[in-house]
Amino acid sequence: MKVRNFMRVKLVELDLRGKHSLRIAGRNSQGKSSTLKAYWAACGGRDFPDDRIVRDGEDEAFVELKIGDGDETKLIVTRTWKANGTDRLVVSSPDGARFPSPQSKLSALHSTICYDPRAFNEMPEEKKAQIVRQLAGLDFADLDVQRKELYDARTEINREVTRLSGLLASTPEVEAPDEEVGIAALIEEQGRRIKASSAREQAGRDLDRAVKSAEDAAQRVSVLREQLLAAEESHQRCLVTQANLLTAYQAMPEVDLAEVSAQIEAAGQVNAAVAKKRQRAGIASDLETARCQSAKLTAGIDGLDRARAEMIAGASFPVPGLGFDAAGFLTFNGIPYSQSGDGEQTRVSTAIGFALNPEIKNVLIRQASLLDDDNLAIVVEMAAQVGGFALLEMVGGAEDGDVVIEDGFVVGAETVEQAG
Numbered sequence: 001m002k003v004r005n006f007m008r009v010k011l012v013e014l015d016l017r018g019k020h021s022l023r024i025a026g027r028n029s030q031g032k033s034s035t036l037k038a039y040w041a042a043c044g045g046r047d048f049p050d051d052r053i054v055r056d057g058e059d060e061a062f063v064e065l066k067i068g069d070g071d072e073t074k075l076i077v078t079r080t081w082k083a084n085g086t087d088r089l090v091v092s093s094p095d096g097a098r099f100p101s102p103q104s105k106l107s108a109l110h111s112t113i114c115y116d117p118r119a120f121n122e123m124p125e126e127k128k129a130q131i132v133r134q135l136a137g138l139d140f141a142d143l144d145v146q147r148k149e150l151y152d153a154r155t156e157i158n159r160e161v162t163r164l165s166g167l168l169a170s171t172p173e174v175e176a177p178d179e180e181v182g183i184a185a186l187i188e189e190q191g192r193r194i195k196a197s198s199a200r201e202q203a204g205r206d207l208d209r210a211v212k213s214a215e216d217a218a219q220r221v222s223v224l225r226e227q228l229l230a231a232e233e234s235h236q237r238c239l240v241t242q243a244n245l246l247t248a249y250q251a252m253p254e255v256d257l258a259e260v261s262a263q264i265e266a267a268g269q270v271n272a273a274v275a276k277k278r279q280r281a282g283i284a285s286d287l288e289t290a291r292c293q294s295a296k297l298t299a300g301i302d303g304l305d306r307a308r309a310e311m312i313a314g315a316s317f318p319v320p321g322l323g324f325d326a327a328g329f330l331t332f333n334g335i336p337y338s339q340s341g342d343g344e345q346t347r348v349s350t351a352i353g354f355a356l357n358p359e360i361k362n363v364l365i366r367q368a369s370l371l372d373d374d375n376l377a378i379v380v381e382m383a384a385q386v387g388g389f390a391l392l393e394m395v396g397g398a399e400d401g402d403v404v405i406e407d408g409f410v411v412g413a414e415t416v417e418q419a420g
Helices: 032-047 102-113 117-121 125-136 141-170 184-223 225-251 257-313 342-355 373-386
Strands: 002-004 011-013 021-025 060-069 072-082 087-092 322-324 330-332 362-365 389-393 403-406
Touching: 002 032, 021 032, 021 373, 032 060, 032 072, 032 362, 032 389, 072 102, 087 102, 117 342, 125 322, 125 330, 125 342, 141 257, 184 225, 184 257, 257 322, 342 362, 342 373, 362 373, 373 389
Parallel strands: 021 389, 021 403, 362 389
Antiparallel strands: 002 011, 002 060, 060 072, 072 087, 322 330
């Protein structure tokens, strides 16, 4: 790898052949991050999120990468950026043959060549799950659509179950017969008795008037002697009428309205209780129907979840123990991935980084000094196991074997610029 006039780098040359890891150390603002970014920018091109590439005061920046497997070089990437914003990319094979579409060739490698396992652990849960599904060849799209439809339908049914359960609980049980009492005949009898009662009352009023007439006639007899005969005749007629009316009145039985009124009232109470009983039975029936619908939808969801589990069980993951929960988020050994230990996350994310590109297994880890010794050892160990390479950025003091960059140069590497 050769980098010249890229951001803070003046000149850095690294021989990565035969190595599975390399630590780039040094103080801040000396060119460490720029070295890793040069690797990224050479492969990503216009996807690189920084437009200030050429070092201040220089005309162009240059990066050359020899990408391969162990000592074997598979691709040579040469990229030059001009200060005016233009750039030129050449991708060739070791024998000098150039690829006609160099960026297309690199685009297939871009995400893996510039892959940072720490960045994977900081991704949203949805993005993590998406990457692992792609690696494992899992497509849950149809299952997710079906599951959402069933889940939404069950949610609506369960709302109805909740409503009906509350309504049933608030509706008291009623002791009543199953059928209403017929009151038409009672009402007819009531009407007949009302007419009879009215007739009797009228007869009573007629009798009262006859009595009064007899009394008036008797008074007139004593006062009007001269009209005695006429008055006596009138008196006799009144007495006869009185007797007739009395006989008719006494022949009429007394009418009991209270009994039929009480029967009508009792029938109304019974019928109201029957209506409430039917209402409660209807609610209970609706509740049972809703519960059955909910159970069927739950069975459908369970079936889809089993299908998802079977797909996951048959998939090939970069690390054993990876899976997905019901929401589709990534899990490791049955628990949410975000709750896994640092060591587990480092091992999983590094394995994913190498699995994303099985031909050129490179990972770049910025701010690798934030990883503790155990996690750094995991990354280095895994790089060696898969025959890959890990480029690590370390801030602070250097250890034996580290490449130290200071003021844009590799410390200890004699260059023409330094010698001059």
